[in-house]
Amino acid sequence: MLMCPTVRRRRIADALPYCGRLRRAARWPRTTDAGMSTAEYAVATLAACAFAAVLYQVLTSSSVTAALQGLIERAFSSAV
Structure with missing residues (x-):
């Protein structure tokens, strides 16, 4: 027997125990927020692009470059 979705939801809601959250979910149709996920x-x-730009600026600064170069030179000199 085919039923319209509203009647089916009401019958499911009546068959559920007295759990308000499930009854409301079965009774009320859901609305879609398609724009929310796109905006997020x-x-x-x-934010990821801004973080990448800041990280690039930090890693290419003269103090960090000198520290990394010194670390690499020490690693190669002690390995030989």
């Missing part, structure tokens, strides 16, 4: 991905992408 855009913000996360911008």
Whole structure:
């Protein structure tokens, strides 16, 4: 027997025990927030790009470059 989705939801909600959260989820149709995930991905992408730019600036600074070069030179000189 085919039932419309609203009738099916009501019957499922009536069959469930008295758990308010499940009853509300079965009774109320869900709405989609398609734009929310897209906006969140855009913000996360911008944050990742900003972090990469800051990290690049730090790693290419003269003090960090000199420290890394000194570390590599010490590693090669002690290995020989």
